[in-house]
Amino acid sequence: MRVTAFxxxxxxxxxxxxxxxxxxxxxxxxxxxxxxxxNFLNLHISPDVDTICYTLxxxxxxxxxxxxxxxxxxxLTNIKFLGGPDWFRIGDTDFGTHIxxxxxxxxxxTLSQITEQFCHAWGVKNVVLPMSNDxxxxxxxxxxxxxxxxxxxxxxxxxxxxxxxIEFKGIYDAMPAPGxxxxxxxxxxxxxxxxxxxVSIDPIISINGILPNLIKKPAIAISPIIHGQAIKxxxxxxxxxxxxxxxxxxxxxxYKEFINAFVLDREDLDLENDIGKLGIxxxxxxxxxxxxxxxxxxxxxVLNFCERIIx
Amino acid sequence: MRVTAFxxxxxxxxxxxxxxxxxxxxxxxxxxxxxxxxNFLNLHISPDVDTICYTLxxxxxxxxxxxxxxxxxxxLTNIKFLGGPDWFRIGDTDFGTHIxxxxxxxxxxTLSQITEQFCHAWGVKNVVLPMSNDxxxxxxxxxxxxxxxxxxxxxxxxxxxxxxxIEFKGIYDAMPAPGxxxxxxxxxxxxxxxxxxxVSIDPIISINGILPNLIKKPAIAISPIIHGQAIKxxxxxxxxxxxxxxxxxxxxxxYKEFINAFVLDREDLDLENDIGKLGIxxxxxxxxxxxxxxxxxxxxxVLNFCERIIx
Numbered sequence: 001m002r003v004t005a006f007x008x009x010x011x012x013x014x015x016x017x018x019x020x021x022x023x024x025x026x027x028x029x030x031x032x033x034x035x036x037x038x039n040f041l042n043l044h045i046s047p048d049v050d051t052i053c054y055t056l057x058x059x060x061x062x063x064x065x066x067x068x069x070x071x072x073x074x075x076l077t078n079i080k081f082l083g084g085p086d087w088f089r090i091g092d093t094d095f096g097t098h099i100x101x102x103x104x105x106x107x108x109x110t111l112s113q114i115t116e117q118f119c120h121a122w123g124v125k126n127v128v129l130p131m132s133n134d135x136x137x138x139x140x141x142x143x144x145x146x147x148x149x150x151x152x153x154x155x156x157x158x159x160x161x162x163x164x165x166i167e168f169k170g171i172y173d174a175m176p177a178p179g180x181x182x183x184x185x186x187x188x189x190x191x192x193x194x195x196x197x198x199v200s201i202d203p204i205i206s207i208n209g210i211l212p213n214l215i216k217k218p219a220i221a222i223s224p225i226i227h228g229q230a231i232k233x234x235x236x237x238x239x240x241x242x243x244x245x246x247x248x249x250x251x252x253x254x255y256k257e258f259i260n261a262f263v264l265d266r267e268d269l270d271l272e273n274d275i276g277k278l279g280i281x282x283x284x285x286x287x288x289x290x291x292x293x294x295x296x297x298x299x300x301x302v303l304n305f306c307e308r309i310i311x
Numbered sequence: 312m313r314v315t316a317f318x319x320x321x322x323x324x325x326x327x328x329x330x331x332x333x334x335x336x337x338x339x340x341x342x343x344x345x346x347x348x349x350n351f352l353n354l355h356i357s358p359d360v361d362t363i364c365y366t367l368x369x370x371x372x373x374x375x376x377x378x379x380x381x382x383x384x385x386x387l388t389n390i391k392f393l394g395g396p397d398w399f400r401i402g403d404t405d406f407g408t409h410i411x412x413x414x415x416x417x418x419x420x421t422l423s424q425i426t427e428q429f430c431h432a433w434g435v436k437n438v439v440l441p442m443s444n445d446x447x448x449x450x451x452x453x454x455x456x457x458x459x460x461x462x463x464x465x466x467x468x469x470x471x472x473x474x475x476x477i478e479f480k481g482i483y484d485a486m487p488a489p490g491x492x493x494x495x496x497x498x499x500x501x502x503x504x505x506x507x508x509x510v511s512i513d514p515i516i517s518i519n520g521i522l523p524n525l526i527k528k529p530a531i532a533i534s535p536i537i538h539g540q541a542i543k544x545x546x547x548x549x550x551x552x553x554x555x556x557x558x559x560x561x562x563x564x565x566y567k568e569f570i571n572a573f574v575l576d577r578e579d580l581d582l583e584n585d586i587g588k589l590g591i592x593x594x595x596x597x598x599x600x601x602x603x604x605x606x607x608x609x610x611x612x613v614l615n616f617c618e619r620i621i622x
Contacts, residue, residue: 041414042353072383078407082432084414092403096389099406103352103395121393 001027001306004187008033008200009048010065011224011232012193013055014289018299019191020056025125029183033195034111034130035138035168035203038151040088041079043098044105047151048200049115049130050097057122065232068093087156112177129183131204134174138199141165150199159234163241166198171206184213189306192221194287196235197254198242211258218309220261222287222302223248227267231288249274256280261309263287263302281309312338312617315498319344319511320359321376322535322543323504324366325600329610330502331367336436340494344506345422345441346449346479346514349462351399352390354409355416358462359511360426360441361408368433376543379404398467423488440494442515445485449510452476461510470545474552477509482517495524500617503532505598507546508565509553522569529620531572533598533613534559538578542599560585567591572620574598574613592620 003023007016007030019028033048047066054060054068061067071091080086090098097118104114110133119128138150142161145153153161184190195201201221205211228247230236239246248264249271255262261281264271265288275282283305289295314334318327318341330339344359358377365371365379372378382402391397401409408429415425421444430439449461453472456464464472495501506512512532516522539558541547550557559575560582566573572592575582576599586593594616600606 041410042417043410072385072403074383074403075386075407075410078404079411082408082411082429084407084411092383092385092406093389095403095406095410096386096395097393099352099354099386099410100390100393100395106353118393 001303001310002186002188003027003191003303003306004029004031004183005191005193006031006033006195006201006204007048007052007193008195009036009051012048012195012200013051013060013065014295015191015193015222015299015302016052017055017292018289018295018297019303020126021296022299022303029127029129029179029187031129031131031180031183031204033200033203034132035136035199036150036154037135038137038149040090040151041084042102043095044102045088045090045098045151046101046111046130049111049128050094052128053115053119053122053124056119056124056126056128059122067091088151089155110177112179127179127183129179130177131180131207131210132174133177135170136174136203136207137169138203139167139169140199141167154234159237163238165242166202166238168203168206171203172208174207176207176209180207181209181213184210184217187217188310190214190217190219191302191306192219192255192259194222194224194231196224196230196233196238197251198235198238201255205258214258218261218306219259220263220283220302220306220309221251221255221259222263222298223251223265223268225251226265226287247271252278252280252282261305263305312614312621313497313499314338314502314614314617315340315342315494316502316504317342317344317506317512317515318359318363318504319506320347320362323359323506323511324362324371324376325606326502326504326533326610326613327363328366328603329600329606329608330614331437332607333610333614340438340440340490340498342440342442342491342494342515344511344514345443346447346510347461347465348446349448349460351401351462352395353413354406355413356399356401356409356462357412357422357441360422360439361405363439364426364430364433364435367430367435367437367439370433378402399462400466421488423490438490438494440490441488442491442518442521443485444488446481447485447514447518448480449514450478450480451510452478465545470548474549476553477513477549479514479517482514483519485518487518487520491518492520492524495521495528498528499621501525501528501530502613502617503530503566503570505533505535505542507535507541507544507549508562509546509549512566516569525569529572529617530570531574531594531613531617531620532562532566532570533574533609534562534576534579536562537576537598558582563589563591563593572616574616
């Protein structure tokens with residue numbers, strides 16, 4: 001089964017890791033959010049692309065989900081010592097990735113070319129596609145802190161500011177990166193990973209041409225919210241502050257325009273009926289990925305559900 | 312005695328280290344060559360400024376003379392792994408310096424402001440002044456490789472290409488950094504460190520306004536060449552390729568316009584007479600700095616010679 005998956009950062013990377021263990025690499029293409037990309041210390045950081053790639057390369061830090069395992073921190077320690085900003089945590093190996101990516105971007109290479117070459121170096125066999133090579137910046141519009149670039153909101157301010165709205169700056173001019181529309185067209189099913197709907201999946205969906213291609217395809221989403229709580233990150237808080245009670249149902253409703261099926265956790269079994277009423281097929285399983293084994297088990301379950309919606 | 316010293320990289324840093332051990336910090340100001348500065352991996356590298364500052368901060372690598380002690384190399388290892396250039400060796404802590412400097416330059420701070428702030432952080436009590444905040448690039452014009460930026464010649468090609476000439480690109484537009492002319496005017500004596508005359512000292516001398524101020528002052532140079540050989544680096548090879556037999560005498564001759572005295576090694580005792588004929592007072596001592604003790608001893612000797620030329 002040819003699968004194209006949409007993914008953001010840590011939560012998405014866990015399911016991607018499971019799917020990669022279940023599918024031959026040529027059958028799994030990943031389209032990754034770049035709305036979180038930002039400039040830090042004059043370096044172009046692509047947090048979600050790196051998290052997905054490090055995970056597939058088997059070098060991600062299992063404790064944090066982001067960054068590289070067995071990191072040293074000498075560059076950032078020195079930067080802090082010299083009075084520079086250190087709120088975005090970059091280890092020394094990770095700095096190498098950002099420095100080399102930034103160098104290539106300055107030389108005129110595109111983010112998708114660079115990602116392909118980095119994946120080749122890391123031995124990642126799957127195709128990993130940034131959603132766009134054009135700049136898109138997720139801006140969190142907050143009550144007390146005004147407009148904040150996403151990483152300022154997410155990392156520097158620890159998601160503390162109260163959200164009013166989210167905006168994807170540059171989205172109307174951003175074209176899908178080469179291969180993105182083809183990856184959707186050629187997929188038998190599109191899997192929306194359990195990433196943050198507002199800031200990881202919405203930017204991908206909002207890129208020119210993606211939604212019209214996506215709605216032609218069977219698509220299944222996995223809830224990032226269990227029992228009204230986000231497994232990780234600010235998704236539930238965002239739903240609340242944007243005036244929606246956070247739940248798996250709210251996520252399914254958010255995606256209803258383009259998904260055929262929705263995977264929710266056993267703890268949310270009571271929501272199956274309401275999800276069905278949205279015209280979406282609900283599937284229930286254990287969606288908490290607390291170990292490598294549970295990543296693979298959820299991937300297997302999701303692929304089984306996919307078989308059922310394709311048939 | 313108020314001293315202002317002109318210095319390049321590793322050789323200069325050793326004498327600076329000795330002088331700093333002998334003089335109260337307010338009596339030793341260092342003017343540092345920035346002609347070697349270059350862009351590597353989109354970072355602004357100031358090799359000589361860093362070598363001087365790391366040395367004064369007591370964190371330089373004693374084995375290489377450049378870079379930081381106890382370095383890790385994870386960023387550069389990753390950059391190489393990803394296919395990037397690694398011929399200029401930057402350790403992780405050192406990367407922090409370059410990243411933070413580059414960030415501040417992009418924010419509009421000057422190299423001299425940044426150097427002052429970094430020195431403050433490192434606990435360096437001496438004033439360290441880059442010769443200029445304007446871009447000056449030492450270009451080595453070679454027979455087989457054409458025009459090479461200095462670090463390409465020096466580090467990447469290991470000084471292998473045959474020199475035709477040396478050019479300081481930007482020198483006519485470069486103004487002395489704030490404090491440089493004052494440091495010369497206020498000095499009782501100027502010490503020209505045993506740095507490479509062609510690529511470390513000449514750029515400083517060539518900056519607008521420096522020579523007219525320098526010739527008003529007692530000045531003493533220490534030979535970087537002993538017995539026709541450079542202690543370190545390509546100085547002797549440069550003399551030969553530029554048509555001059557390398558020797559302490561050739562260095563004294565090169566500087567004769569602005570020095571009153573010249574320190575040569577005991578091995579070159581036979582050159583004293585010829586140096587005297589140039590109108591320069593020769594002083595002879597052991598100039599090889601093979602240990603911390605010998606750095607301090609040479610500094611003491613040089614300061615004694617200074618007393619004698621000031622009187």
